[in-house]
Amino acid sequence: MQELLLIAVGAAFVNNVVLSQFLGICPFLGVSKNVKTAAGMGGAVVFVITIASFVTGLIYKFILGNPKILGGELQYLNTIVFILVIAALVQFVEMFLKKVMPPLYNALGVYLPLITTNCAVLGVALTNVQNGYYEKGVGIGLLTGVVNGFATAAGFFVAIVLMAGIREKIEHNNVPEAFKGTPIVLVTAGLMAIAFCGFSGLI
Amino acid sequence: MNKCAERLYNGLVKENPTFVLMLGMCPTLAVTTSAINGIGMGLSTTAVLVMSNMLISMLRKVIPASVRMPAFIVVVASFVTIVDFLMAGFVPGLYKSLGLYIPLIVVNCIILGRAESYASKNPVLPSIFDGIGMGLGFTVGLTAIGIVRELLGAGEVFGIRVMPQSYEPLTIFVLAPGAFFVLACLVALQNKVKANLEKKGKKVPVSSGCGEGCSACASKGICGGHLAENEPHHEETNVKEEEEA
Numbered sequence: 001m002q003e004l005l006l007i008a009v010g011a012a013f014v015n016n017v018v019l020s021q022f023l024g025i026c027p028f029l030g031v032s033k034n035v036k037t038a039a040g041m042g043g044a045v046v047f048v049i050t051i052a053s054f055v056t057g058l059i060y061k062f063i064l065g066n067p068k069i070l071g072g073e074l075q076y077l078n079t080i081v082f083i084l085v086i087a088a089l090v091q092f093v094e095m096f097l098k099k100v101m102p103p104l105y106n107a108l109g110v111y112l113p114l115i116t117t118n119c120a121v122l123g124v125a126l127t128n129v130q131n132g133y134y135e136k137g138v139g140i141g142l143l144t145g146v147v148n149g150f151a152t153a154a155g156f157f158v159a160i161v162l163m164a165g166i167r168e169k170i171e172h173n174n175v176p177e178a179f180k181g182t183p184i185v186l187v188t189a190g191l192m193a194i195a196f197c198g199f200s201g202l203i
Numbered sequence: 204m205n206k207c208a209e210r211l212y213n214g215l216v217k218e219n220p221t222f223v224l225m226l227g228m229c230p231t232l233a234v235t236t237s238a239i240n241g242i243g244m245g246l247s248t249t250a251v252l253v254m255s256n257m258l259i260s261m262l263r264k265v266i267p268a269s270v271r272m273p274a275f276i277v278v279v280a281s282f283v284t285i286v287d288f289l290m291a292g293f294v295p296g297l298y299k300s301l302g303l304y305i306p307l308i309v310v311n312c313i314i315l316g317r318a319e320s321y322a323s324k325n326p327v328l329p330s331i332f333d334g335i336g337m338g339l340g341f342t343v344g345l346t347a348i349g350i351v352r353e354l355l356g357a358g359e360v361f362g363i364r365v366m367p368q369s370y371e372p373l374t375i376f377v378l379a380p381g382a383f384f385v386l387a388c389l390v391a392l393q394n395k396v397k398a399n400l401e402k403k404g405k406k407v408p409v410s411s412g413c414g415e416g417c418s419a420c421a422s423k424g425i426c427g428g429h430l431a432e433n434e435p436h437h438e439e440t441n442v443k444e445e446e447e448a
Contacts, residue, residue: 019379020379021233022229022230022232022233022379022382023229023233023307024229025228025229025232026228026229026312029228076284076288077284078306079280079283079284079287079306079309080277080280080281080284083276083280083309083310084273084276084277084280087272087273087276118310119229119307119310122306122307122309122310123303123307126303126306126307127303130303176391177394177398178391178392178394178395178398179387179391179394180394181390181394182225182387182390183387183388183390183391183394184387186383186384186386186387186390187383187384187387189383190380190381190382190383190384190387191380193379193380193383194375194380197378197379197380
């Protein structure tokens with residue numbers, strides 16, 4: 001339990017996916033113009049990453065990394081299988097939500113397809129394998145993977161919503177001509193990264 | 204101008220993926236802590252880009268349009284896996300410092316972007332040169348950023364001390380925040396140059412990456428470009444510029 005908590009805090013704050021790992025920079029810069037859309041994007045990322053880390057975990061545990069199938073040699077297919085599974089999964093999630101939960105679909109719908117090539121999703125799936133979370137038993141291994149995925153995505157949510165809040169304020173500021181647009185956002189992100197460095201003493 | 208040479212020039216200068224198009228920002232920020240990492244990442248991306256451009260161009264009449272994205276992804280992912288294993292075997296040190304970002308070449312905008320906008324519509328040889336040009340352009344960009352960060356953050360270039368002993372390294376430049384600051388200055392410089400060019404009445408290539416809309420983004424085919432309102436098509440703008448020149 002304590003270990004799970006440490007993994008969660010580590011993934012969400014200490015090694016924040018955007019501000020210290022640089023994954024998912026594109027949506028972080030592109031969809032952070034106002035808090036509402038940023039929260040929508042963040043919510044969709046939390047949703048997709050959590051499901052994707054569970055599904056890729058299952059696939060890794062029972063097929064790719066299964067010692068009974070070719071002695072676990074199939075691991076070299078990790079990248080190929082994971083990216084395809086994630087791409088397909090996003091499509092399925094979209095269809096499923098449209099049919100079953102229209103309110104949620106209306107809130108997240110536009111953002112879902114954008115997530116396929118968000119490198120954070122593939123990044124989490126691969127980190128889960130590299131960190132050896134699945135070496136443990138089936139149940140605890142999958143749970144650790146999902147917790148790590150959820151926490152990473154929560155870190156993304158926090159970062160993008162904070163960024164959107166700050167950007168709304170920046171709109172009213174007097175920014176030098178050359179720094180308008182992306183540059184001032186990057187400077188803001190740098191300052192946020194410094195702030196997040198403060199979490200590094202937590203673990 | 205010779206088609207192949209024109210492709211090289213296009214990738215290195217006119218549509219440089221780092222300085223002009225602002226594509227592939229994740230590796231640009233993440234691995235440029237030193238010049239050597241920048242070169243390593245750039246060259247491995249180049250290798251993947253050249254191979255995938257070649258194969259996709261060969262298969263361009265075989266792949267049906269409706270499933271082209273998954274097909275491209277499989278092609279790219281296969282080459283990334285090959286590069287991943289080659290690097291793990293032959294340059295373990297570099298492989299270790301680039302870590303997760305090698306398999307993540309799969310989702311690099313540049314690669315799927317070139318497949319979608321160039322290799323799937325053009326013959327094999329120009330596609331190969333397009334890959335070489337774009338890849339080297341990316342390598343130059345990453346190396347330049349790496350040199351700046353290493354110089355300020357450690358006082359070294361390629362691991363050789365160049366700053367005087369009295370120079371106190373600004374460690375922050377090799378840490379995460381430094382990446383954002385260096386890139387911010389770079390984009391600001393780019394804005395300045397663009398503004399000057401526009402003042403002189405010259406045509407400026409469209410900057411892309413998700414920050415600027417979906418025009419050249421790789422995921423456009425998958426996501427349908429929901430964020431894009433009006434997207435200028437890349438090859439078309441190219442042609443126009445060439446005619447004017």
